[in-house]
Amino acid sequence: MGIAGAAFDHWRALRNRLLSSPQFQKFAVSFPLFRPVSRSRSRQLFDLLAGFAYSQILYATVKLGLIDLLKAEPLTAPAIASRLGWNEDRMERLLKAAASLKLLDVTSTGAFTLGIHGAALAGNPWIEKFITHHHLLYEDLTDPIALLKGDAGGTKLKGYWGYAGSDSKDAVGAANAEVYTALMAASQEAVAAEILAAYDFGQNRHLIDVGGSNxxxxxxxxxxxxxxxxxxxxxxxxxELGRVKLADAGLGSQVGIAGGSFLTDELPRGPDVATLIRIAHDHDDDSVLRVMQNIRRMLPPDGRLILAEPLSGVPSIAPVADAYFGLYFAAMGQGRTRTLDEISALARQAGFASARALRTRMPLVTGLIQINAS
Structure with a gap:
């Protein structure tokens, strides 16, 4: 343990003793210099308590189509209630709650319009698809202790993502493939923009997107x-969904299509760079190692693997990577976010030589790791 680490541990222990003391809490509220900090910390603690209620207001706002409705024009609470067939008092309760979370805002005339977060949602419609999909996670969170302990049994998300990690090429039927592929593709454009801004594929000859969805x-x-x-x-x-989409885009001659399981089937030879986008964090370590070994066997000595997904160990997105995704993957029944060091260790086991993080503009959307074959 370094000197700096020991000093921080000592400071943290002192901080915890003070904050857990009722006498210090009373002093902090009374002392003018400490009062703003005390108020801020109290609000943050209450937000942890109320977070689930906030998420339900968000879900209801999106599910009812209020973002699209108010994007067109501001409307009064009675007008919104009439359009949706709601009681006016009940609708006003929801609208005020949404406004308090800055999903909506109130105009000078008392009508409701989009707030700063609502406007952001309107500009990123793929986020709405994920929000409405979250009713499955909410059902699985009825008993979070059982979920985290592993005693929850069959979960809604596990059923939804039942294809994940399967060794079978026939594990996904066409109908189910369309459902989950559409959900993943909804956010893929934002992820793609971050990857392409951070890594120059112009230095490569042939790219294979492993688990490339549609x-x-x-x-x-x-x-x-x-x-x-x-x-x-x-x-x-x-x-096959990808074949149709890419052919419609006029890319049938540039992009080849290969079907199979990246866990059990050999990858087609020829590419000098592979991408693994939001795949590793859906699987356990043994499966990730198998995928990486498969990719390493396919790549030439100068080949690279570009792995993209939210990373653990990044302070700016820690609540997303470790709290949100921690629960999400628990409900899914497999997978976890990993640190750069954890991914690097798996890559070395798979036969890769080195790995380094590439800076992305929006780590919340995706992290990026370049893994070199030699």
Missing amino acids: GTFLAAAAARYPRLKMTLFDLPAVA
Whole structure:
């Protein structure tokens, strides 16, 4: 343990003794210099308590279509209630709650319009798809202790993402493939923009997107690198969706399609760079190691793997990576976020030589790790 670490541990122990003391709490509220800090900390603690209520207001606002409705024009509470067939008092309760969370705002005439967060949602419609999908997670959180302990049994999210981690190429039927692929593709454009801003694929000859879903990332990459050869690899039912999407975009000649399981099937040879986008954190360590080994066998000595997903160990997104995703993956029944060191260790086990983090503009959207074959 270093001197700085020991000093911080000592300071933290002192801080905790003070904050847990009723006498100090009374003093902090009474002392003018400490009062703003005391108020701020009290609010933050209450936000932890009320967070689930906030998420339900968000869900109800999006589910009822209030973002789209008020994007068009401001409306009064009675007008909104009439359009949705609600009691006016009940509607006003929801609207005031949404306004308090800055999802909505109140105009000078008393009508409701979009707030700062509501306007951001209107500009990112893919977020709304994830919000409405979260009713499954909310049901699984009825008993969070049982969920975290592993005693919750079959969960809604586990059923929804039942294909994840399967060794079977036939694990996903066409109908189920369309459901989960549409949900993932909804946010893939934002992820693709971050990846393409952080890594230059112009230095490569042939890109394979392993677990490439319906080809949203490859379509974005093709727009920037029209001469880059590409391959999409995913389960057959998913890959077929990619074939249709990419053909419709006029990319059928630039992007090849290969169907199979990245856990059990060999990847097609030829690419010198592979992407693994929001795949590793859906799987346990053994599965991630198998995928990485599969990719390493396919790549040439100068090849690279670009891994993209939210990373643990990044202070600015710690609540998202470790609290939100921690519960989400517990409900899903597998997977976890990992630190750069944890991913690097798996990569070395798989036969890669080194790994380093690449800076992205929005770590909340995705982190990025470049893993070198040699």
